[in-house]
Amino acid sequence: MIKKRYMLTAMVIIIISLLSGCSQDMDKNEKFLGNQLHTEGSMELKYAKNFSVDYYKEGYALISISDGSRYLIVPEGKDIPTNLDKSITILRQPINNIYLVATSAMCLFDALDSLDTISLSGTKAEDWYIENAKAAMKAGDIIYAGKYNIPDYELIMSNNCKLAIESTMINHTPEVKDKLEELGIPVLTDQSSYESHPLGRTEWIKLYGLLTGKESEAKQLFDEQASYIDQLASQEKTDKTVAFFYISSSGNAIARKSGDYVTRMIELAGGNYIFDHLGNSESATSTVTLEMEEFYATAKDADFIIYNSTIDGELSSIEELIGKNSLLKDFKAVQNDNVWCTSKNMFQETTQFGLMISDIHRMLTNDDKDLAKLNFMYKLSATDGEK
Template sequence: MNMLKIRKVVATVVLAVGTFSFVGCAAKTNTTPGSDSKGVKKESQVKSKDNSIKHATKFNVEYLDNGVKLVTDGADRKLLLVPKEGKKPEGYDDIPVIKTPIDNALLCSSIHTSLIRPLDVFDSVGGVTTYDVDKGHIDEINERMKKGSITYVGKNTALDYELIKAKKPEVAFIISTDVAKLGAKFEELGIPYVVESSSLESHPLGRMEWIKFMSLFYNKEAEADKYLQKAEDTVKRVSEKTKGKDKPVVTAGVIHDGKFSIRLGGSYQSKMYDIAGGDYTFKDFESDKTGASSITFEEFYAKSTNADIYVFEGMGKSRPETIKEFVNQAPIIENMKSIQNGELWSSQPWWSQSVDKLDEIIEDLAAIFYPEEFKGHEVRHYYKVAK
């Protein structure tokens, strides 16, 4: 075979291999919303993911073209946030659309009222549930409820759906545990709903980052980022100040239905005690899970008897005025070190409505744990229970 024929054979083989490789790669191309069957990008494709979300794991956002955002909420549901003057992009036919910024929201948890506080969008709230002026601790909500611009539509267990329908909310924010009982009803009424799951986060700053989640619906990400950076700086400062110190042993629990309810080792509260420089007695109790669990009085006492500090994180209105009153509920705790030394600290009534202030709460805890290191710091979110 002469040299010319050899070159022709080689060229033919190279061309064939290259064609095979191209076809093989094309066959493996994954199509996504916004792509046609060949994987070719259409007008609105993912441009970028939000890399500013550092700690939250229960939501996500991807930025598309033309100001459109593809959001994954706390129930792993996809939502398209489209500017009011914009249109829904092609390729996302099965994904619900919410026009932004929203002007008429229904908040189905008092948690949501604190998550929107840094955004200053209270005028967008048309209705609330499980919140009334008597137990509410957010002035901006209370004032609007008194004036009538925010309507109370009932408890989540007995909502006034006729009233909700008449208020015509653009979106209803619900928590993850209410999806089963509220989600289907809102769908029936034609009201888009969004699931907020900040309580399932394992890091307090992750829970605070749900401020960013709420900001997506108002196009106020810049405001949220600035606020969250301040919180990050506070937590970093506290961590540096308590680093290398001898950690006080800290216990926490509330009495409920004849047992103690404690925060699990994987909860954001457990992480708060750790960041503040405390050694939480239940840090190894189901450390891979968030939320709370119930244990017997005897189990709580055995684990907490030598704790230096007792933190009572009460919900609602019920809080101890004296240590004696608290001990009467569970006499077994009377001889605990923290009780004997008068180191029982209770959360203030507004504590549960201060998700946007977890950085302040961490600093309060650090001041309780290390009073000598935080001289001059005024503890705001807790009070020392009188003997």
């Protein structure tokens, strides 16, 4: 009996120790984020892997980015919590006068009707295909403040900039990031380009919805795009192959690297990218340059061609395409009139990736020979004609 009592006492002590340890860990976590912060939950994310958001009482939110940076959103009128880890950057609401350098994020702000939070752009007005952004710059509501590597610090300071949103290109000029932070301007580097799933890029709208106070609108916009993927999930693959490329001024074919987000869109649409293993999966570069003969050996058998007009402009006909290189006339897709061209706005429309995937699916499965225009692509005719 005494032995059993000792064993029971020992078990109780062990359980109490474990519970105490858990409690201490929780206390450490709370102190790590400030004495007054108590977690209430996390942002629901379906595809995005390069950021997360934890919610705390009284409207505070902690953003964690895959590059290791963290940002605490402090609601308007609230104090900065004490005992906060020094590595956490403070962003006080309202967050406005933003210097937006990450071009992929502009359409997200536009979709949220939050262009009024942006005062400065790293892209000139004539280089935007987002009409509202272009109009805002022409009206002087958004001012060009220099590229990522040569920002106009004086202009940025004079506009009381509250946040600089950079693309990963800033990693090539870390001294610029250091200078902005030295001037008291927080820098957030958009990591959406590292998302492996196309809708992971779109889901960054939830982060910008948090920054602009429009989380519910962001969720609704994302869910609309995710619904396109959900609708295609039950569809069988077509086994149709697709070549996605453009011809450079030197006559080389510039094709997308296998496994990047564009080729993933083709796969999600039910097709197969014509190149199985093109490019280095470890490289950050999204394209591969191929001499035309090398490109011809594989791509000539593709069922469909999607010509990427982003770099050298939109094409008006198959004849114009063949004019770039005569070898293209032997391509299966050319001979079968299955050649499509992207609209220039395709890569500035991160908010519409679900719809783009739906476009590709329609291209692959629609037997209507009169189908000539989709939301982000148009079909090339044999000779010059209206797109």
